[in-house]
Amino acid sequence: xxxxxxxxxxVARTVQLCKPGVISAYPITPQTHIVEELAQMxxxxxxNAEFVNVESEHSAASVVLGALAAGVRAYTATSxxxxxxxxxxxxxxxxxxxxxxxxxxxxxxxxxxxxWNDQQDTVSLRDAGWVQLYVENLQETVDFHxxxxxxxxxxxxxxxxxxxxxxxxxxxxxxxxxxxxxxQVDKFLxxxxxxxxxxxxxxxxxxPLADPxxxxxxxYAIQETQKKVLEVIxxxxxxxxxxxxxxxxxxxEEYHTKDAExxxxxxxxxxxxxxxxxxxxxxxxxxxxxxxxxxxRPFPAQEIYDALKNVSxxxxxxxxxxxxxxxxxxxxxxxTFFGKKKKPDTISSFVVGLGGxxxxxxxxxxIFRMLTQKEKTGEFIDLKPELLKENYE
Numbered sequence: 001x002x003x004x005x006x007x008x009x010x011v012a013r014t015v016q017l018c019k020p021g022v023i024s025a026y027p028i029t030p031q032t033h034i035v036e037e038l039a040q041m042x043x044x045x046x047x048n049a050e051f052v053n054v055e056s057e058h059s060a061a062s063v064v065l066g067a068l069a070a071g072v073r074a075y076t077a078t079s080x081x082x083x084x085x086x087x088x089x090x091x092x093x094x095x096x097x098x099x100x101x102x103x104x105x106x107x108x109x110x111x112x113x114x115x116w117n118d119q120q121d122t123v124s125l126r127d128a129g130w131v132q133l134y135v136e137n138l139q140e141t142v143d144f145h146x147x148x149x150x151x152x153x154x155x156x157x158x159x160x161x162x163x164x165x166x167x168x169x170x171x172x173x174x175x176x177x178x179x180x181x182x183x184q185v186d187k188f189l190x191x192x193x194x195x196x197x198x199x200x201x202x203x204x205x206x207x208p209l210a211d212p213x214x215x216x217x218x219x220y221a222i223q224e225t226q227k228k229v230l231e232v233i234x235x236x237x238x239x240x241x242x243x244x245x246x247x248x249x250x251x252x253e254e255y256h257t258k259d260a261e262x263x264x265x266x267x268x269x270x271x272x273x274x275x276x277x278x279x280x281x282x283x284x285x286x287x288x289x290x291x292x293x294x295x296x297r298p299f300p301a302q303e304i305y306d307a308l309k310n311v312s313x314x315x316x317x318x319x320x321x322x323x324x325x326x327x328x329x330x331x332x333x334x335x336t337f338f339g340k341k342k343k344p345d346t347i348s349s350f351v352v353g354l355g356g357x358x359x360x361x362x363x364x365x366x367i368f369r370m371l372t373q374k375e376k377t378g379e380f381i382d383l384k385p386e387l388l389k390e391n392y393e
Contacts, residue, residue, distance in 0.1 A: 001178070002179075003176070003177055004175070004176055006033065006173070007138050007170040007171045007173050007174075007175070008030075008031075008034045008037065008172065010177050011034045011165070012033075012034050012035075013142075014141075014142045015145065016047050018075075018146060018149050019049075019073065020073045020074050021049055021074065022049060022050050022063065022067035022073075022074045023042070023049050023064075023075050024054055024059075024067075024074075026057045026078070028057070028079045028082040029167075030105045030115065030172060031103070034077045034103060035077055038075075057078050057082035058088065058089060060076050060078070060086070061086040061089035061090060062089050064093075065089055065092060065098060068194075069197060069206050071192075071194035071197030071199075073191075074100055075100070075101055075103075076103075077102060077104070077105070078104060079167060080109060080115075080167075081109065081121075083104055083122065087125060087128070090128045090130065092207060093130075094128055094159060094160055095207065096207045097158040097159065098158075099161075099192075100161075101145065101163065102130075103162075104162055104163070104164050105165060105170075106118065106119045106165065108120055108355040109124070117168055118319040118353055118354045118356065119166075119267065120319075123296075123320040123329075129159065129160075131151065131229055131298065132295070133148065133161065133163050133164065133296075134267040134293065135163065135164070135165050135170070135269075136269055136271045136272055137175060138170060138175040139177055139246070141165050141170060142180075143240065143244065143246060144163050145163055146185060146188065147236055147250070148163050149192075151233065151236055153192055154232060155195055156232070157232060158195060158225075159225055164296075165268075170269055184243060188240070226297065230251065233250040233295060234250060249303075250294055250295065252292060252294060252307060253294060254307050255274075255275055255292065256278055256282060256289035257308070257311065260287050260288055261288070261313065262311070262312065262313045262368055263311045263313075264288075264289075264291070264314075264315045264317055264368065265290075265291045265293065265314060265315070265333055266291075266316075267292065267293045267296060267319070270317065270319065274317075275290055280361075289311075301332075301335075301336045304333065304336050305336050305340065308336075308337075308343075308344060309340070312344060312345050312346075313345060313346050313348070313372070314347045315349075315367050316329055316348070316349050316350065317329075317350050317367065318350065318351050318352070319351075319352060319353045320351075321351050321354065321378075327351055330349035334347050346372070346373060346375040348370065348375050348377070348379070350379050350380075351378060351379070351381065352367075352381045352382070359382075363381055
């Protein structure tokens, strides 16, 4: 049923449909509306779950870890510094192979303090062992949360999934969303049956000490499972399409890339603006396109290679920066083509939209204009020279 919803409300309603037994979260802008609504649902008896109030994000992550270890479906949400405070437990959850779903309302990292959107928080935890999915709009946000639970709980996967939605732009934006019914979700997502759990009748240990004889194999197992995720996601999205009538690739989305000479690569809500610019420029005869990355972890290198190998000039847009090195997404796109004979003439890198700075259509057009034979590396777009001190130039 079509409804006009704020993004945070849409997430809360979707989580309700997925029936977690334990929810724990600590409020942080711009995630707060999600957990506030879920807490109200529990208090009003509309969601049969335990909502555990805690004193920090580290504690929230620990609570949902414990819930999953006891065999109960769980959920949490966070943002920015909250995700970083969780980081110790974030690594533990993946290492213990617990299928948590977490919503991150992408937000800049301090200092200076900034509550607006970029993707530095989740990108900084890209190596934690989690699946990371980046959504463009609210319909994707709803649909990928449902798929996230089914993916995480797949007996061949058993890894946590992070659904990354741009803070304020999506969490506080209002769009028309086709909300599924409880019957549809129940048919698609069966009740959670833990493959392993803490049980006094069948004692086991989760997260034990692993000495050098065992640790490497544990990390290798996660790496190999991430490769399996690349195979599972297309099957999952096909199942979702049959159940709900909406089709996704789940790894990448190609938008007018087949005949394009210049393509921008990006993740998240900015892809909507890029599509508008692509449509405008193509109406004027320009062969441009967009490659949207949905799955950042696992990284779909083969799909990216196939989409871009015949493109002359590629521009990678990062809403995060690896200070002292190269932009994260751009580095991985370039690595995809290392040693390959067929590849773009140039792969340029652009850092945009940090701390919520607007990424305008003019900014996107400028990026397309800058895709020339001269490759750009870590080019900051829309800098304000008057704010730069001499020793920073």
